[in-house]
Amino acid sequence: MNQRTLLITLTGPDRPGVTSRLFSVLAGFPVAVADIEQVVIRGRLTLGVLVAHTGDAPTGTGQTLGALWTAVERVAEDLGMEVQLATGSDTKEKRRRGRLHVSVLGAPLLPAAMAGITGRIAASGANIDRIERLSSYPVTCIELAVSGADPDALRAELAVEAHAQQVDVAVQRSGLYRRAKRLIVMDVDSTLIQAEVIELLAAHAGCLDEVAKVTEEAMRGELDFAESLRRRVALLEGLPEEIFTKVSKEIVLTPGARTLVRTLKRLDYRFAIVSGGFTQLTDGLVSELGIDYSAANTLEVVDGVLTGRVVGEIVDRAGKARALERFARQAGIPLSQTVAIGDGANDLDMIAAAGLGIAFNAKPVVRQAADAAVSVPYLDSILYLLGISRAEVEAADAEDGLVAREY
Structure with missing residues (x-):
């Protein structure tokens, strides 16, 4: 009755x-x-x-x-x-298929964008059950709980609208699947930090333009990464070992990087970096940020001078995916509970292998392959894709006596 x-x-x-x-x-x-x-x-x-x-x-x-x-x-x-x-x-509500979280990020987020996104959701036959704001600055993030949608079909529809409206949209399954993420594996150059380390080194060697050109070709997927690395590293031959100290002072973290790492570490996430760059510089980031795992290439140094060669196996596209799998095994975490973040073609394999692959200010080929894309220049925006609000981050920071903002 x-x-x-x-x-x-x-x-x-x-x-x-x-x-x-x-x-x-x-x-x-x-x-x-x-x-x-x-x-x-x-x-x-x-x-x-x-x-x-x-x-x-x-x-x-x-x-x-x-x-x-x-x-x-x-x-x-x-x-x-x-x-x-x-x-x-x-009357008992029928359980709808495809319960999802749809995250919309914009800076600014305009009414036309929300009209377009919600219109596509309605046209797909899905229902918006709840709407919540996760952040108002420096990027606005609105999260919609959606039911009755096929995730792949809705993701494809919203990707088209997101491109037209110049916003970011992520579609994820809700429930325990989303909350279970426990290992973050991140690219370094142009992701965790704002520059390409090899270009910083090249500037001191007087070959920046040539190295930058090869780097861009490799990131777009037009050139094999391992071959491009050898070509670029060869141009560094003769640089003194002291160059690592100078360049380390030139490295600038991406805005929000410290907040991202600090917040996820509070939640007992494991954090890893995997880089086509060099251990002589990534080791400092590991120490500074409290990174749990890392993998990068090592430049050969003989008698205090760079030889223009790399020592050992090159961390390339396939090597990054292997590193993600290795870190997950070491942490005792299944791949479904991992998140991979990157911007270039050499990140594609690890993005595909992870439970959630995120393209961060990435090349078009990476945006198309990733589960979600973030184009705002704030790395901690990734927290919103994990369902963590800015208010929660600031409350935790305040409890620890951290009140200064990074923006």
């Missing part, structure tokens, strides 16, 4: 005690709480409560709901709030 229900929606200025006043009134009636949602925007509260009648006598249901209606209206009047009430029948 269907139960009679009453949906109560209170709207007005937020203040302490609104929710408790409403439920104190409801406690005097034979009803059960079926659903609750509450949101506060700029000090204005919207509280929705769905209650179902639990009395034994169907003939008394109408009288009960009528009295409840009157009591709720009186509370709203006392609080100076508006109230809407609607009756109905409690």
Whole structure:
């Protein structure tokens, strides 16, 4: 038998005690709480409560709901709030397929973008169950809980709209799958840091233009990475070993990098870097940021001078994927619980191998292959894709006495 229900929606200025006043009134009636949602925007509260009648006598249901209606209206009047009430029948909601989280990032995020994204969701036959803001600065991130959609089909549709609206959109399955991520593996050059280390070295060797050209070809996937690395490293022959100290002082972290690492380490994530760069410089980042695992190439040095060669196996596209798998084994974490972040073609294999592959300010070939893409220049925006809000980050920082912002 269907139960009679009453949906109560209170709207007005937020203040302490609104929710408790409403439920104190409801406690005097034979009803059960079926659903609750509450949101506060700029000090204005919207509280929705769905209650179902639990009395034994169907003939008394109408009288009960009528009295409840009157009591709720009186509370709203006392609080100076508006109230809407609607009756109905409690039919069991069918579980929709494809429960997803859709994250929309923009700087700024314009109404046209939200219109386009939500329009595509509606056109796919899916429903938006809930909307929440995860961040308002330096990038706005809105998260939509969506049901009734096929994830691959919706991801393809929203990718087209995201490109047209110049925003980032990520589509992920909800539930434990999303919350289970426990290992972050990140590229270094132009991802964790703002430059290509080999170009910093090349500037001191007087061959920056030539090295930069080869680097760009490799990142676009037009040139085999291992071959490109050998060609570029050969141009560094003769540089003194002291160059590593100079270049390490020139390295600038990407905005939000410290926040990203610090926040995920608080949550007991393992953090790894894997780089086509060089251990002589990545080792400093490992120490500075508290990185758990790392893999990079090593420049050969003989008698205090660079020889223009690399020692050992080159960390290339396939090598990065192997490193991700090795780190996951060492941490005892399945690949489905890993996140890979990169920007160039040599990151494609590890992005494909990870449970979640993220393209960060990446080349088109990487954006197309990744599960999600972030084009804003703030690395901690990745936290929002993991369901972590800026308010939660700032609260944790405040507890640790960290109040300065990186932006």
